[in-house]
Amino acid sequence: MLSPSYLSESKHSLITDLVDGLDPNALSWLSGYFAGLGQSKQAARSPAIVAAVSNAPAxxxxxxxxxxxxGNAKRIAExxxxxxxxxxLAVRLVRADRYVTRELKDEQLLYIVMSTQGEGEPPDDSRSFVEFLLGRRAPKLPQLKYAVLGLGDSSYPLFCGVTQNIDARLAELGAERLHEVGTADLDIETVALPWQEKAIAQAQKILKQNETPVASVTPLHPxxxxxxxxxxFMAELxxxxxxxxxxxDxxxxxxxxxxxGSHLDYQAGDALGVWPTQAPALVEAVINSLNLDAGEAIEINGISRTLKEWLSHHRELTVLTKPFxxxxxxxxxxxxLKKQINTIESLKQLLDTRQLxxxxxxxxxPWNATALVNALRPLAPRLYSIASSPSAVDAEVHLTLAHVEYEHEAESRWGCASHFxxxxxxxDKLPIFIEENARFRLPADSSRDVIMIGPGTGxxxxxxxxxxxxAQAADGRNWLFFGNPHFTSDFLYQTEWQRALKDGDLHRLDLAFSRDQADKVYVQDKLLESAxxxxxxxxxxxxxxxxxxxxRMAKDVQQTLLQIAQTEGSLDLEQAKQWLDNLAAQGRYARDVY
Known part of the structure; x- marks a missing residue:
């Protein structure tokens, strides 16, 4: 008997008519067919959305x-x-800003997967969660078993700083650490996959599996x-x-x-991932500086490549890391060098201004080829904010790219992906993929106004x-704040913005060209002028x-928004912070920062 809680009366009647008179074999086949439909629909849903309405911890x-x-931590967590x-196993997935913090005291098994932003800061969707956990209101957790995986970038001094703090804080609150905190660099999977294996094995020990096995259904058309x-996908430029x-400049x-031919879909707000190739001149310079043989074969984890191939396509050369x-x-x-590494400020200076x-x-x-390749960080793809809407450009994707190129001691230096x-x-062909950015989306209600703050390639x-x-014929107004050094040389997409103003697709445009007058003017100054x-x-x-x-910019803009809330809304600083946190929680304050 089908439960009326899952089907309406009319659909229940249809199912009853369908199964009436079927023999056991036919019923078994139909059961598998419906199970397959259920699995495909479940897979199509984002676990993060499911988690937003999930029940409290059981x-x-x-x-x-x-x-x-x-999106990397989201991908690993999913x-x-x-x-x-x-x-x-009984499991739920919750984005940090959707987690109800009062439930923490009742958790028995908790895994946290979180990235670190910039100088040891949490991602935007985790700020309130981290503040609660590190603050005085966090409860004692003697019943909790936990594990933490951090994603970061070892080219920053405070590598995985947030997750290191979370791991230590949970232990301080009395929770039992199941295994050491994972700290994944840009070659995420090398740490994340072993961490997952341990985490899943621990969960199997702690949790009882369901008695009824999960049916597997083989799709007819994979x-x-x-x-x-x-x-x-190898796309054409x-x-x-x-x-x-x-x-x-x-x-x-x-x-x-x-x-x-890619079958790739994206939305405004998503990012494009690009796998770059190192500049041949740089690869040659590294090899020559060590007097190594470019053609020497090196085998790592069962994969054999020449030194030149490893350095050209599989190792970071433009970004230094503390481990190296x-x-x-x-x-x-x-x-x-040891002294410079042991001081935060001098280490930061090294990482910011020097290449390998x-x-x-x-x-x-005296590096040998095998030791060098093992010591260098694997090459990671670069993510670029997409500068086009598929509604406007069909089967294309556009980028706005700053080519990083400069001189160091009379020698050329480049950014890896921007130079590529x-x-x-x-x-020419290049390897690409789409990285979804679900937290940086236009409002579902197109009558809402939007304020966009993006200097330079932002x-x-x-x-x-x-x-x-x-393309939506949105009723809401659009207000853009843009800045760059000079009006005459750096006004990106000037004719497009002017046409958008004329056509009514852009309602306000505030410009900050910082070097066109004696006093530097930035987008945050323009925000204050129109507070x-x-x-x-x-x-x-x-x-x-x-x-x-x-x-720099994103922090200054955030401080300016807090200042505006205080002056225009008569809020004190704590109230202004809560106001901005509430906007973020509602999805009305979103940042795509790097």
């Missing part, structure tokens, strides 16, 4: 909490959720392999155009890439937003978006 249940800025659920980070004028490119610096200082026996080849030349060390992309010509997603709002209107728009329901530099 006895013998695993809770997975994740915090993600660019994989952990799916693998655990497939074993028949789907082709989906394009992903590990299975990128359509356009590579400089959009800064002569005399600019910046080389900004507008890149257009064909998605023809420590290993190099030891091999070079350099007291000076600089260290190899300044502090010679800038050097591509029409018809304007990229807002080009996509304006295109999408135009009353900014506050009124927000109070009337507007969504606020910020894209660009995380360590």
């Amino acid at each position: 006895a013998r249940q695993l809770t997975i909490v994740y915090g993600s800025q660019t 994989s952990l959720f799916e693998r655990t659920e497939a074993l028949g 789907k082709p392999a989906k394009v992903s980070r590990d299975q990128p 359509v356009l590579n155009q400089t959009i800064t004028a002569r005399g600019s 910046k080389d900004i490119r507008h890149i257009e890439i064909s998605l023809e 610096l420590l290993a190099h200082a030891q091999l070079a026996d350099s007291a000076e 080849v600089d260290i190899l030349k300044q502090y010679p060390a 992309l800038s050097g591509l010509k029409e018809g 304007v990229a997603p807002f080009r996509a937003f304006v295109q999408e709002r135009s 009353a209107d900014v506050y009124n728009w927000i109070e009337a329901g507007a969504h606020v978006y910020v894209c660009g530099d995380a360590n």
Whole structure:
């Protein structure tokens, strides 16, 4: 008898008529067919959305909490959720800003997967959760067993700083650590996969599996392999155009890439992942500085490649990391380098201003080819905010790219991916994938106003937003704050913004060209100039978006928004912080920062 709680009376009647008179074999086949439909529909849903309405923690249940800025921690947490659920274990998945903190005292098994932003800060969706956990209101947790996985970037001094603090705090609150905190660098899977194996094995020991085995259904028509980070699509470059004028200090490119044949879908606000190739001149310089043989075969984990192949396609050369610096200082026996690494400020200076080849030349060390490849961090894809809406450009994706190129001691240096992309010509192929950014979406209600703050290449997603709002014929107003050094050379997409203003697709445009007058003017200054209107728009329901530099601009804009809330809303500082936190919790304050 089918439960009326799952089917309406009319659908219950249809099912009854369908099964009437069927023999046991037919009923068995039909059961498998419906199970397959159920599995496919469940897989299509985002576990994060399911988790948003999940119940409070139950006895013998695993809770997975994740915090993600660019989507990597979300991807790892969803994989952990799916693998655990497939074993028949009771598990729920919750994004950190959806987690009800009063439930923490009742948790018995908790896994946390979280990325670290910038200088040891939590991702935007985790700030309130982390503040609660590290604050005075966090409860004692003697009943809790836990494990923590951190995702970070060892080119920053405070590598996985947030998750290190969370791990220590849970132990301080009396919880039992199941195994050591995982700290994954940009080559995420090398740490995340072993951590998952341990975590799943621990969950199996602690939780009882369901008595009824989960039925498996083999689809009649398997789907082709989906394009992903590990299975990128070789796309064709359509356009590579400089959009800064002569005399600019910046080389900004507008890149257009064909998605023809990829079956890739994206939305305004998503990012494009690109797997770059190192510059041949840089690979040669590294090899020559160590007097190594480019053709030497090196085998790692059963994979054999030449040294040149490893360095060109599989190892980071433009970004230093603290683990490599420590290993190099030891091999070079350099007291000076060791001293620099042991001081946060001097380490930060090294990481920000030096590349691998600089260290190899300044502090010679006898690296052999195999040891060098093992010591270097695996090459990771770069993510770029997409500068187009599929509603406007069909089977294409556009990027706004700053080509990083400079001189160091009379030698050229580059950014890995920006140099790779800038050097591509029409018809060249490049490996790409889509990285969803569900937290950086236009409002579902197109009558809502939007305020977009994006200086420099941070304007990229807002080009996509304006295109999408135009295609939607959205009723809400669009207000853009853009900044760059000079009006005459650095006004990115100037004619597009002027046309959008004329056509009514852009309602306000505030510009901050910082070097065109004696006193520097930035986007946060323009926000203050229009403080009353900014506050009124927000109070009337507007969504606020910020894209660009995380360590300076985004922080300054956040402080300015707090200041506006205090002056225009008559709030004190704590009330202003709560106001901004509430906007973020409602999805009305979103940042895409890097």
